[in-house]
Amino acid sequence: MFKTQSEVLAYYKEQINQCTQQIGLLKKQINRHSVARLIAMGIEILFFVLLLSSKNNTVIVFWSITLLFPVIGFILIVKKQNKLISQEEYERHLKWVFENEINVLTAQGNGYGNGQDYNNEHHPYSSDLDIFGPGSLYQLINRCATQKGKDELARNLDTEKNKREIIERQEAIAEMNGVIKKTFEFRAKLKEHDGNKIKLIKQKLNHSLQEQLQFTKNIYLRFYLNIIPFLSFGILLIAIVFGGKFWSLLSLIAILNASLIFGFMKKINQVYFGFSGSSGLISNYADVINWTEEKEWQSPYLARYLSRKNKLSVQIKDLSKIIQAFDARLNMVMVIILNYFFLWDIKCCIDLQKWCDKASDNVVEGLESISHCEEIIAFATLHFNHPEWKTPQIEDDFIFKAKAVGHPLIAPEKCIKNDYEFETHPTTDIITGSNMAGKSTFLRTIGINMVLAYAGANVCAGQMQISIFKILTYMRIKDNLNENTSTFKAELNRLKMILANVIEHGNALVLIDEMLRGTNSKDKFSGSKVFIEKMITLKTPTLFATHDLQLSELEDQYPQSVRNYHFDIQISHDEMEFDYLIKKGPCKTFNAAVLLKQIGLDLS
Incomplete structure (x- = not known):
């Protein structure tokens, strides 16, 4: 197997060249059989003319019997030509499979679809973590031609599983990856699937x-x-x-x-x-x-x-x-x-x-x-395309520990990876930082890699140990005119869902990105503080991204239950530089003043 993605891309290009050559050879054979069909038809017409011009009974019988041979030859030629046409069609489909892999790896889309129909804003995490839709995890993974295969893939990305089920899927994906080259032929056969x-x-x-x-x-x-x-x-x-x-x-x-x-x-x-x-x-x-x-x-x-x-x-x-x-x-x-x-x-x-x-x-x-x-093939293909990704270790005891973890939907050359781990007991990790510094992406990085891990897939990390959590997110909250729901009401509904699940499930994990954006700053701080204290009381691990530096002071009040992290920036001559690396402690440098100045609003 290959060790780098560049080797995988080179393999796909080589396979495309082989398919192109094979298609050219088959076309020539098909054309030769077309000529042979015309010759057989011409011979049949000639024999028929000779039959009509015959007067002797013996000659008539001879030509009548002889008429069968061009017909038999014609049938055999047509049968062989149809077989060649089928082979050419198969090679075209196989070529498309390899071309599609290059398109996926180079962010040019996926011909198998993005799973938009499975998107559900009320799901505990799928909408916030980009599981379905354009540019989604589903689009990255999907290689399913059948409707049931697509449904199975979606189900394994948005439903919970126990440790035994996850490990079984890990073994299945690893075994399928061992015969990955056969799976390309499998997919070529299903290319024209009519559901x-x-x-x-x-x-x-x-x-x-x-x-x-x-x-x-x-x-x-x-x-x-x-x-x-x-x-x-x-x-x-x-x-x-x-x-x-x-x-x-x-x-x-x-x-x-x-x-x-x-x-x-x-x-x-x-x-x-x-x-x-x-x-x-x-x-x-x-x-x-x-x-x-x-x-x-x-x-x-x-x-x-x-x-x-x-x-x-x-x-x-x-x-x-x-x-x-x-x-x-x-x-x-x-x-x-x-x-x-x-x-x-x-x-x-x-x-x-x-x-x-x-x-x-x-x-x-x-x-x-x-x-x-084909659903397992989809994950095995992900494994094959990203040889540097690792199989996570599923643990019974409370743990999340990742080395060099990155976002799977960000191109490798742009993806900044971080080391991050939980304490041995649940804490609320408050993540502060400037706009565009990487807070939201980091939360999604943790969440989406967990989704991959629980589906039995490899994760975008150098190493990962993880226990099973029920993922609950609060990120892309917006109003809904059709349901007569304001942004603040939508936020309250989301919080209600999270609290209900936290109380019901002892293994909940909460990912919050800028809570209570739809209200004033005083209520926003008070509500965020009360929520964090609720998570501490319920002993629920929480990652809480915020611009509100006051919340970082909770670490002094709850030193065993609150940790501070931040993403910072470097500003030089009013220019910003981001390293997207998570660091311990609250953030000290912010960039709102610089951004406002760039559009003509100087706070000084």
Whole structure:
């Protein structure tokens, strides 16, 4: 594995070049097969002209039989060309996967989506810590194509887990990272995933399909279907040799078969609805499930979702083949020939009914298992892309200790890392400092790395030991005209939520950024002081960022329960320099006067 992100980027660029070369080779082969198709068609036309110009019965039979060879050749060429087209499409998807990784690493967006729909301002922390939406943690991690995979990823970023669950996920992510290069192929197969189509197929398999296929159990229909290919082909050969009434007999069989098809057309359409054009999609599902079945997963989490006795991939592949055959009805000329002489649609329905009888009841479950796999792949990819990040150590006893911890959403070249740890008992850490010095970012750095740790992921730190906390935040408070809520009322609602959770959960951790902004300075100080004292009484660890230096004086009153930290600036010739490093003690240098002077307001 690679040791630096620059090595990871170089690997992706190399893979893109290989895909580009492979796509070029496949294009040439596809073009050659297109020429071969034209040649086969030309030979067929030539043989047909020779047949029409023949007068001798023996010669007529010869050319009639010879006509089959260009047709067979044409079919084989088309089959091979379709395979090459599928391979080219796969290489294009694989190339897109690698290009997308470069885009994510260079902050150019993520083609898998940012999870905006999961954002919830009332959640204990997700909105404040940028878990969902543009520029979010979800956007950094997401590699899920299926809707259930996206839902699983969101759930693991915004719900609590116990120590056993976290460690299981750590093991699963580490194991998946060990086969990371295979996961790129997995994702390429799911690139054109159609969530609505798969949802419809799942519903059909679970509920309506068996009932819709009842008509295929007619023993007379099945008997006739078994003999009709031999009957049609035999009469065709006889008609070619002897002509006359045998052509009329063949026409009669075609009329009878057409009547049967039209008689069952409504039921056939009900069966076919939902499956149309999905053979490639289901085949890709079979391929990715086959990969998960072939590997013997060691981690309990992956073994639980991916290990099974039955080879579901084979059953799903069989379903794909049946649907591919059924899709012949999409070609008007082909469907007339196949139905009038072989009852093709009815044959496909019977094949589907036989598949339903022998297929495992867990096929739908197998389709859904992909979502758990790709959600773990998303975190494994994060691990692969950031080799310098470390796996946090989950502890039972109260602890938070981090070395070189940084914000995962800040570019590595701009990310300033800090060392920080809790006392051996809960304290309120009051963080003062100038505007733009880094207070808010530091709070979010601690919170978002905790979210990563509890999801089982590696964290943006050189080392981390952490116990399990219920994260509660108070940062981006704003009014809501639709709910007739002022900023101050919104702040009170947030405080009420935090207090309720602190009282209910003994493992709460509170992150506060500038409390009570919607009221006057006197009430703001009094309210902040009372809140801090409440946290001290409830023995709840709290990080409290503020501009109010008076609050730092609480350390004198509560020396065992309050600690002071700050972010400072250096001012030289009215220019500010930030180092974004956390330091002990209250802040002594502020920059509001400098900033006001820059816009024309000189406090002096």
